[in-house]
Amino acid sequence: MAEELEHALQQVKAAGYKMTPQRKLILDYLINHETHPTAEMIYQDLQQQDEQISLATVYNTLEMLLGTQLVLAIDSDQDGKRHYDYFGHPHYHAICTNCGRIVDGENFDFSQLPNTAANETGYLITGYEATVKGLCPECQRKLENQK
Amino acid sequence: MAEELEHALQQVKAAGYKMTPQRKLILDYLINHETHPTAEMIYQDLQQQDEQISLATVYNTLEMLLGTQLVLAIDSDQDGKRHYDYFGHPHYHAICTNCGRIVDGENFDFSQLPNTAANETGYLITGYEATVKGLCPECQRKLENQK
DNA sequence: TTGCTTGCAAAAGGTTTGCATTAAG
DNA sequence: CTTAATGCAAACCTTTTGCAAGCAA
Numbered sequence: 356m357a358e359e360l361e362h363a364l365q366q367v368k369a370a371g372y373k374m375t376p377q378r379k380l381i382l383d384y385l386i387n388h389e390t391h392p393t394a395e396m397i398y399q400d401l402q403q404q405d406e407q408i409s410l411a412t413v414y415n416t417l418e419m420l421l422g423t424q425l426v427l428a429i430d431s432d433q434d435g436k437r438h439y440d441y442f443g444h445p446h447y448h449a450i451c452t453n454c455g456r457i458v459d460g461e462n463f464d465f466s467q468l469p470n471t472a473a474n475e476t477g478y479l480i481t482g483y484e485a486t487v488k489g490l491c492p493e494c495q496r497k498l499e500n501q502k
Numbered sequence: 503m504a505e506e507l508e509h510a511l512q513q514v515k516a517a518g519y520k521m522t523p524q525r526k527l528i529l530d531y532l533i534n535h536e537t538h539p540t541a542e543m544i545y546q547d548l549q550q551q552d553e554q555i556s557l558a559t560v561y562n563t564l565e566m567l568l569g570t571q572l573v574l575a576i577d578s579d580q581d582g583k584r585h586y587d588y589f590g591h592p593h594y595h596a597i598c599t600n601c602g603r604i605v606d607g608e609n610f611d612f613s614q615l616p617n618t619a620a621n622e623t624g625y626l627i628t629g630y631e632a633t634v635k636g637l638c639p640e641c642q643r644k645l646e647n648q649k
Numbered sequence: 650t651t652g653c654t655t656g657c658a659a660a661a662g663g664t665t666t667g668c669a670t671t672a673a674g
Numbered sequence: 675c676t677t678a679a680t681g682c683a684a685a686c687c688t689t690t691t692g693c694a695a696g697c698a699a
Contacts, residue, residue: 373699409657
């Protein structure tokens with residue numbers, strides 16, 4: 356089994372959750388897809404792989420994974436859906452305001468944000484999320500050609 | 503009229519939108535409330551001020567304001583609602599994972615994030631948003647006392 | 650065994666939409 | 675005048691919930 360999945364399963368158990376086939380499937384799916392899928396996408400894809408699973412379980416599991424901080428949610432203004440992302444290493448997201456495409460970026464240092472926020476707001480910080488909005492390269496071309 | 507509102511109205515007109523009494527009300531409300539209200543809250547408050555306005559118009563106007571980048575949306579995982587925030591100066595948000603309270607923070611420098619993201623992703627960046635999650639001071643006390 | 654988890658379907662509820670009316674430019 | 679904006683209500687659709695049956699530990 357992949358190392359990352361192994362690590363993630365460990366975390367889930369450590370948090371006191373039972374390990375079920377469905378939870379493994381979803382975790383494995385998230386780790387191996389950089390598409391920032393919605394609950395529906397995960398559900399559809401797993402079904403096509405002849406995997407037995409319900410949409411409610413997908414939602415339940417994602418909610419649980421958000422609690423462990425292993426997974427992060429991105430609410431897209433573009434399609435109105437919640438997208439999920441395995442948060443294996445620190446990164447921010449870029450969302451296209453035209454097509455909704457979400458990509459990762461990692462060349463920005465957020466390491467001091469939690470400390471700064473803790474000092475400034477008094478909050479006990481447990482996580483963070485950063486997103487930039489703009490036109491993806493492909494949509495820039497498309498819109499340019501429409502002129 | 504307040505300077506900030508004056509400035510905002512200017513921006514809206516410059517973007518080619520008509521100025522209506524409802525739009526002024528909502529913009530004024532957002533500028534003068536640091537509560538990060540939902541559409542429903544804005545609607546309720548304006549109604550109590552004997553102001554004639556519909557919920558649909560609140561949503562329409564907020565959508566328009568998001569487009570002008572004058573206002574920013576924060577999707578809260580805590581209450582499942584979208585909160586709005588007049589974005590007069592750069593700042594991030596801290597959301598309490600227990601009570602959902604949202605506060606602003608400004609002691610972190612995001613000024614290079616747009617450039618970095620543009621170089622790294624190729625996106626034409628038009629805005630950004632950063633959020634930290636954790637327990638607010640009040641909820642830290644409450645939970646501590648429950649022990 | 651024990652009670653957390655699953656799965657199905659129904660319900661919820663924030664947000665969007667259609668359309669006739671109104672008013673900004 | 676012309677066209678965009680408003681307001682009302684109905685529709686939408688993602689997400690949540692209730693509960694019986696199933697399965698980790």
